[in-house]
Amino acid sequence: MVDADRGEDLGQVHSLGELAQIRNGGCPHGCGTSAPTRKALRLANARDKASAAELERLNEEVRRKAAERVRANGLAMKLSDAEWQWDRKKLTFYFTAEKRVDFRNLVRDLAALFRTRIELKQIGVRDEAKRLDGIGRCGRRYCSASWLPELRPVNLGVAKDQRLSLNPAQISGACGRLMCCLRYEHEFYVQSRKRFPKEGKIFVTPSGEEKLMAIDIFHERLTFRTAEGDTRVVSLADFNREAEPAVAGRPGGCEEIDEAALDESETDYDPFEISPELNYTAEHDVAGLQRVVAPEAADGIGAGGNMDSRVRGNAEGSEDAGAARRRRGRRGGKRGRGSTGPGDSSESGEG
Template identity: 50%
Template sequence: MIKVVGVRFKKAGKIYYFDPVDIEISQDEKVIVETARGMEYGIAVVPGKEVEESDIIAPLKPIIRLANEEDIQRNLENKTLAEEAFKICEEKIIVHQLDMNLIDTEYTFDRNKLIFYFTAEGRIDFRELVKDLAAIFRTRIELRQIGVRDEAKSLGGLGCCGRPLCCSTWLGEFQPVSIKMAKDQSLSLNPTKISGICGRLFCCLKYEHETYEGILEYMPEVGSIIKTPDGVGKVLDSQVLAEEVKVLMDNKDTVDIRKFKAHEVQILKKPKKTQDSNVHEVEKELKKLED
């Protein structure tokens, strides 16, 4: 077992693990750590805990010290300087007539590097822009192109649920999301109803998908012929979370529709798979929204 501390550098950012060495660190304490790009200022969101060595990527970088008042002040100054750099970079983008959208600016803690995050439709030749920025700020310049999900995470906003975006408030890492998740949850395949402000499928499709998958393993599909305690029937509808199916009973004289729990029925025949051409086209469009 090895002791680690989880550190975040941005709000809702990815958690990175470091070696606390001999420093006792409590949750939400500010720390200075060594990273691949030099010293960085972060917040300990996971206090010291023991984990298996196989669960981490060795060797761990060390935590140098708890942040002091000088470090905290420097971090605030870096943010102020980054805001000023953002405005200057926007002006230079207009001067160079580049088709790119500046999203965020960040100084490393030691100010050895200034990073500009942007989005663009394709590749951008920003060599002249980098030269201008390097001459102004007298430090290493990095322009980093990010995706639309990262853009939403950085800018924030409100989702259709009325709450702040998950990605900008607590979701540390993006998980792959697919249209299969929407289909398994019987959601509308209308792109406008299952995609977020980033234009990609909702991240929250992932949250309950494992539960749906577990239930769907033994739930009969719509159109299946099943055996029930009251006889043979055909599945008209299913309520996955309630684990219930609505069944048209095999009664030639009257229309008899009943509900049964999934564990009460036995599948005799599964329905044939048919794909409506319009549905197929919609799914092709939705594939473009997967990430």
């Protein structure tokens, strides 16, 4: 029996000695680094164990009654588990919810129903799977419920580093999140890939320019593909021997090609240079194009006048002529002409 929150509770010894120190060192939030705040009171007797077993049977019944009150209050939450304290002085409910839930009215209803202190704890889906326990796709008990002391986050990059399928149905656990076991071998893959060149690089080998298509870290093999489409498989040891002459400055060996430098060299051109192909693709002969000058402007230039001013004058004259044509009446009247009769004058006035 151990000291609990405002009472006593039944605990079980999990590990002793050196194993207990190892487990305490791996717990989250630095557990085991400081002295415990609570202590063990006494050894549990047969009566204490029987009372604890009875409470375990009542936990499911209590959870169902609380779920009915949740539906009655219309709360968007899911009650996952319920846990009685051994002395029945506190009842803890664990729930999951997507958003923040105001459960103050629910706490009052549950306190009136069970006549004890009520505590509601929101947990995540991975903690829910840990509490409910079960069998994974490997056929064994959930790692989180059996031995895993800390639920570390697992992202999609862990699956990419191991070249696993990115289908969520194949790499997700019962909780709907990525499986915790994906992290077990991740460090091995990261350290093993450091011995291999990066995939997608182009190398100049004794066989010519080849692109590294794939690597096999378990059999230590590399797959290259030439420009003609031929592929060959080389062991890592053979590749390192081919690369040694290039490193030592001797003829032969493998040399890596910088694709970024090739792209920069291809784009190094004069932007003002006209390609000769444009002379053949243009509609008219580019070399034969000449400026066409109006005769009036040519006379002004020959007389020492300013061609730009003459051109602007012609443009303004053409705009005035266009405006005069637009001022004609819609009924055919013409302004600026002498009126030949009453009808003409009225039509011109209306225009």
